[in-house]
Amino acid sequence: MRLLLSLAVLTLSLASVRADTPEEVFSKRIVPIFKSPNPSSCTQCHLSGVDLKDYIRPSHRETFLSLRDQGLVDLDHPEKSKILHLIDMGKDAKKATDIQQKNRTAEYEAFAAWVKASCADATLRTAPKLAATNLAKPAKPNEVIRHARTDRVMESFENTVWALRFRCASCHTTEAVEKRAKEKPLESLGANMAWIRPTAEETLAYLTKSRLVDAKNPERSLLLLKPLNDEIKHGGGVKFVVGDQGYKAYRSFVDDYAAVVNGMYAKSDELPKKLNVVQFGTQSWLKIQNTPPAWADKYMAVKLYAWDTTTKKWQANPVATTDRKVWGGGKLWQHNLTLLTTPDSADAKKWKTATPTLPGGKYLVKVYLDATDRLAKDWKAELSDDDFVGEAVVESQWPTGYGKMTVLDATAVKK
Numbered sequence: 521m522r523l524l525l526s527l528a529v530l531t532l533s534l535a536s537v538r539a540d541t542p543e544e545v546f547s548k549r550i551v552p553i554f555k556s557p558n559p560s561s562c563t564q565c566h567l568s569g570v571d572l573k574d575y576i577r578p579s580h581r582e583t584f585l586s587l588r589d590q591g592l593v594d595l596d597h598p599e600k601s602k603i604l605h606l607i608d609m610g611k612d613a614k615k616a617t618d619i620q621q622k623n624r625t626a627e628y629e630a631f632a633a634w635v636k637a638s639c640a641d642a643t644l645r646t647a648p649k650l651a652a653t654n655l656a657k658p659a660k661p662n663e664v665i666r667h668a669r670t671d672r673v674m675e676s677f678e679n680t681v682w683a684l685r686f687r688c689a690s691c692h693t694t695e696a697v698e699k700r701a702k703e704k705p706l707e708s709l710g711a712n713m714a715w716i717r718p719t720a721e722e723t724l725a726y727l728t729k730s731r732l733v734d735a736k737n738p739e740r741s742l743l744l745l746k747p748l749n750d751e752i753k754h755g756g757g758v759k760f761v762v763g764d765q766g767y768k769a770y771r772s773f774v775d776d777y778a779a780v781v782n783g784m785y786a787k788s789d790e791l792p793k794k795l796n797v798v799q800f801g802t803q804s805w806l807k808i809q810n811t812p813p814a815w816a817d818k819y820m821a822v823k824l825y826a827w828d829t830t831t832k833k834w835q836a837n838p839v840a841t842t843d844r845k846v847w848g849g850g851k852l853w854q855h856n857l858t859l860l861t862t863p864d865s866a867d868a869k870k871w872k873t874a875t876p877t878l879p880g881g882k883y884l885v886k887v888y889l890d891a892t893d894r895l896a897k898d899w900k901a902e903l904s905d906d907d908f909v910g911e912a913v914v915e916s917q918w919p920t921g922y923g924k925m926t927v928l929d930a931t932a933v934k935k
């Protein structure tokens with residue numbers, strides 16, 4: 521009786537000691553990941569374009585050979601396999617949600633166990649290569665995968681909506697909303713008034729969560745329709761006209777964001793062109809007064825050029841710009857400046873954290889007018905030399921604030 525019992529114990533423990541075959545590990549632990557509707561841990565950084573599922577084939581053998589042939593497993597040091605590294609990428613990221621962390625741990629442990637078991641299997645190690653058409657990998661090219669990364673989306677947000685937030689900040693920051701709430705009951709305002717949060721990241725998260733940016737219907741996003749104050753009324757009045765710098769920046773971001781999250785880009789030539797300019801909003805205002813009747817209620821843009829002390833010429837590229845419709849009734853045009861620089865410049869690095877400022881001095885102001893309302897018909901249209909109406913030199917310390925505008929008289933603007 522005792523013998524029988526110990527025999528039973530022995531067989532039981534033997535059974536539990538026997539390691540699962542790679543195939544068993546695969547069906548128990550990898551297949552559920554493959555079939556799961558849950559997003560993989562990759563989505564923490566890749567909004568589309570790549571997913572862990574892209575690397576899995578229905579059969580254990582093909583999945584392993586596919587990873588092996590793409591250099592994603594290290595046969596001799598399975599724990600150093602690149603596929604494990606990819607899964608582990610977001611481990612230390614503060615942004616990871618609990619669910620993402622939980623998924624990642626599950627994915628990592630499953631793949632680590634399965635890769636290890638498979639690498640120990642001599643027939644798998646030496647099996648002939650898979651046909652290239654049988655490799656399991658993302659369908660999108662690397663450029664598309666890169667473009668759809670959260671850090672790239674953030675970069676584009678910073679250079680568009682965030683850079684031009686000053687056009688909206690006087691009413692839409694938390695402080696502005698609180699101040700207003702003391703004067704007027706808040707219920708007369710929208711629930712998402714305070715959409716400009718302290719940082720660019722928080723702002724983007726807020727805009728998408730509140731659906732002010734509508735990824736399903738990007739051009740119908742309230743973030744675009746409100747400031748146009750056209751079909752949808754805006755408590756702040758007209759803050760954009762179709763085709764102006766603010767609209768262009770916000771619209772191009774919203775369109776691109778929607779295309780990214782919906783996985784719409786298939787090829788790299790469909791991606792938006794990367795501009796070699798980054799923009800930073802300021803609170804320095806330029807006013808042009810006594811505008812002639814021909815400019816009344818037309819869209820007008822200015823570009824500012826700095827003086828180059830070595831070549832003794834105006835610099836070739838503008839250092840600042842801004843635009844708006846001329847207020848015909850008041851013979852007036854005014855707006856705050858947006859600074860322009862190249863992405864790798866010292867200024868660009870500095871202005872990411874410090875307040876962007878235009879140094880005091882003299883500048884050439886070139887003025888462009890959309891006399892035929894081209895932008896309203898095509899928001900992507902750009903004003904060119906044909907739209908140039910004149911220039912003037914302005915000297916200013918560029919003080920900040922609505923009450924401290926730098927003023928130019930339109931009569932000084934000459935061709």
Ligand code: HEC
Nearest residue numbers: 561562564565566570571572606607609610613662665666
């Ligand atoms: C914490 C953020 C993060 C997570 C999570 C993450 N990645 Fe990445 N991934 C990146 C970054 C950043 C790069 C580009 C830098 C690099 O090449 O190392 C990248 C690059 C890639 C590339 C190469 C494309 C290229 O740019 O050449 C692939 C493929 C990839 N990741 C797949 C995955 C898969 C699959 C997962 C999930 C298992 C994953 N990544 C999880 C951030 C992440």
Ligand code: HEC
Nearest residue numbers: 687688691710711712713742743746747753754755756759
């Ligand atoms: C002078 C103040 C002011 C400025 C500047 C302003 N807004 Fe508004 N905005 C308001 C007020 C007041 C409301 C609430 C009434 C309404 O919904 O129209 C509002 C509402 C909104 C809403 C809807 C919020 C919600 O809770 O649904 C959006 C989106 C919006 N504005 C976008 C913008 C954008 C984009 C800009 C800059 C280009 C801007 N606003 C500039 C005053 C302003």
